[in-house]
Amino acid sequence: MASVSLKEVSKKFGNITAVENLTIDIKDGEFFSLLGPSGAGKTTILRMIAGVEKPDKGSIYIDDVPVNDVPPKERDVTMVFQSYALFPHKTVYENMAYPLRKRNMPETEVKKIVHETAEILHIRHLLSRLPKQLSGGERQRVGLGRAMVRQPKVCLLDEPLTNLDAKLRVEMRGEFKKICGNLKTTIVYATPDQLESVTMAHRIAVLDKGKLLQCDSPDELYNRPKNFFVAGFIGSPAMNFVDCTFIEEDKKAYLDTAEFRYEITDLAEKIKSRITSSEVILGVRPEHIKISKSIEEGYIQLEVFVSERLRPQIIVDLKAGEKVIKALAPAEFDADIGDKIWVKFEKIFLFDKRTGEEITGGDVAFG
Amino acid sequence: MFLASFKTDLDILTIPPKIFFEPTFDNYIFVFECSYIIKGLINSLIIMGSVIALTIPISMLAAYSFTRFNVGGGQFQFYILTVRMFPPIAAIVPFFVVFRDLGLLDNLLSPIILNTLFNMPFTIWLLAGFIREIQQDLEEAAMIGGATRFEAFYEITLPLIAPALAVAAVFAAIFTWNEFLFAFILTRSEAITVTRVMAGFYTERGILWGPLSACATLCTVPMFILVLIIQKYIVRGLTFGAVR
Numbered sequence: 001m002a003s004v005s006l007k008e009v010s011k012k013f014g015n016i017t018a019v020e021n022l023t024i025d026i027k028d029g030e031f032f033s034l035l036g037p038s039g040a041g042k043t044t045i046l047r048m049i050a051g052v053e054k055p056d057k058g059s060i061y062i063d064d065v066p067v068n069d070v071p072p073k074e075r076d077v078t079m080v081f082q083s084y085a086l087f088p089h090k091t092v093y094e095n096m097a098y099p100l101r102k103r104n105m106p107e108t109e110v111k112k113i114v115h116e117t118a119e120i121l122h123i124r125h126l127l128s129r130l131p132k133q134l135s136g137g138e139r140q141r142v143g144l145g146r147a148m149v150r151q152p153k154v155c156l157l158d159e160p161l162t163n164l165d166a167k168l169r170v171e172m173r174g175e176f177k178k179i180c181g182n183l184k185t186t187i188v189y190a191t192p193d194q195l196e197s198v199t200m201a202h203r204i205a206v207l208d209k210g211k212l213l214q215c216d217s218p219d220e221l222y223n224r225p226k227n228f229f230v231a232g233f234i235g236s237p238a239m240n241f242v243d244c245t246f247i248e249e250d251k252k253a254y255l256d257t258a259e260f261r262y263e264i265t266d267l268a269e270k271i272k273s274r275i276t277s278s279e280v281i282l283g284v285r286p287e288h289i290k291i292s293k294s295i296e297e298g299y300i301q302l303e304v305f306v307s308e309r310l311r312p313q314i315i316v317d318l319k320a321g322e323k324v325i326k327a328l329a330p331a332e333f334d335a336d337i338g339d340k341i342w343v344k345f346e347k348i349f350l351f352d353k354r355t356g357e358e359i360t361g362g363d364v365a366f367g
Numbered sequence: 368m369f370l371a372s373f374k375t376d377l378d379i380l381t382i383p384p385k386i387f388f389e390p391t392f393d394n395y396i397f398v399f400e401c402s403y404i405i406k407g408l409i410n411s412l413i414i415m416g417s418v419i420a421l422t423i424p425i426s427m428l429a430a431y432s433f434t435r436f437n438v439g440g441g442q443f444q445f446y447i448l449t450v451r452m453f454p455p456i457a458a459i460v461p462f463f464v465v466f467r468d469l470g471l472l473d474n475l476l477s478p479i480i481l482n483t484l485f486n487m488p489f490t491i492w493l494l495a496g497f498i499r500e501i502q503q504d505l506e507e508a509a510m511i512g513g514a515t516r517f518e519a520f521y522e523i524t525l526p527l528i529a530p531a532l533a534v535a536a537v538f539a540a541i542f543t544w545n546e547f548l549f550a551f552i553l554t555r556s557e558a559i560t561v562t563r564v565m566a567g568f569y570t571e572r573g574i575l576w577g578p579l580s581a582c583a584t585l586c587t588v589p590m591f592i593l594v595l596i597i598q599k600y601i602v603r604g605l606t607f608g609a610v611r
Contacts (some may be wrong), residue, residue: 052507072510079511085504089526102513146512 001186002063002076002153003028004049009058011044018044020210022058026186033201034190035233040207042190043082046156049188050079062153073102079156082163084143086131092118093127096145103150117145120179137168148183155180157189161196173199194234198222206230228356231283231349237315240289240325242282243353246271255282255350258321260300262345267360274359275352283349286315289327290344293335299342304335318343371580380576394581403556404582407564411544412589413475414560418482418543419536426487427532430494431520435503444495451488455481459552466553473555481553482543489542490535497531498524533600537593544590561586 004026011019019041026032034042047053048060051072059066067075078099086095093114100110118124121141131139140160147155161169161176177200180187191197197204198218205215206229214226218234225231231239244255244262253268254261262282264271271280292299305317305324314329318341327343335341350359373390398404429447432438439446462481463472471477501524509519550560565586568579 047507050507050511052510071515072507073513073515077511079508081504081508083502083504085502085508087505087509087523098509099512146508
């Protein structure tokens, strides 16, 4: 187990900036996730930690030791590639034995460890096969097995579940969590799927276009997103965003949209001190919208656009001017297109339209 | 050619061509008695073997450097490719002078050096194409698993490009075996090659068709055997493929 640090690391490929001035501290034994869409820089970061890519600027530390010039074989890391990178001309056994043999382990030891690891991963019956004779899920487990046979300081995983079909992915997610939990190593897991990150990691670094947007625990990211991108990325179904204007009228403050006006007098001072213009974005999660069929105090009236009966939940799409706001409703809720219903926002976020920064600090909840 | 080698001169030149004839071994006897065929065969085999032994390892390492490290940033690669485009006959006079001054005329070294030089662009280009097909992931996985760069190349990439190496070897072998120009200019009697031996059948008395056919048949046999041997490796290698 080891801690991993990146200090002000930058990497460019030609004109494309893969990683920009990145500083991340990963704790010893932590399950750390790099989350972001394609092009965020996740794979580049993993490769730099592994040693197959050198940063243009900045330093990488493993256990507080700078490793910029240390070759991969001496870093004591293992990696599971997105493509699995299994050696096609070697059997499953030989693939898994490779790192052990490179450490000059006696063959009896090698055999024991490979068999044990294969047992855990349920691939013992595949040991004499070649990679081309395996299914996607089997190959993925061999890739994982090859990374697990040693007890490395750091285990790097690059989107290991991406190439699996949807059903298998859900199955493997649970198994992964169990297997990784038993490994006593620091794990760095890159994925574009926020669900994977949120269910498995202790902390997540949210990245976009090479920049770090927020690095926090899943709960913090969900409850207190620091900016627009993070708020929209974490949570499923995604947060709703509505453009509004912050106005003050008759000693009261409102968020004004085309469809409705939301009173926000209590927060007026706080908001005024943080925004750079009166254009803000209101963010509200579908699960924080309370729906009622009858009019109630403090509620706004909106029209039903469509309702998606997911079973057991229902996602109700509500029209708000040009936009659609999605709300989660209980299973018994029944509404037709065009019905007018009443909604109340239980928790809102406000984002400065220009900077994307979150203004309220995640503390605005209405009872 | 094969049939002609068993015909008498008269039968060869008859029009229409004779399909049924009385075979004779006179041509072969003539070849063995009156020409340097044995020496030529041995020399050509030595040259071919040396050229393959030199070209393949050097080209393989060069191709690897070009694809993985982009040595010379494309300029150097282009430069090497242009060597291929260069007509050998335009360079033969300077080569002759150089080898004469080095005292390497009529020495096996000259055709070996020149053939290696002129075969390398093609084999480098061929091998580079194959190496590019091999995912870098595999080598990186090996390095992270504990291999040095060279070990990753030797244990992972090399077995996977084996069919390409076999193909490159065959091409180099065929080009070298058939090579006439350098052999003709740079050798005389000691380093005589099969191509020169065959040329010897163009005499002042006319072209000796019978013996020429016999000689040509004899010279083709080693290539036949070579391709038969290597073909097994090409087929075996190609069925591995890369796993996607």
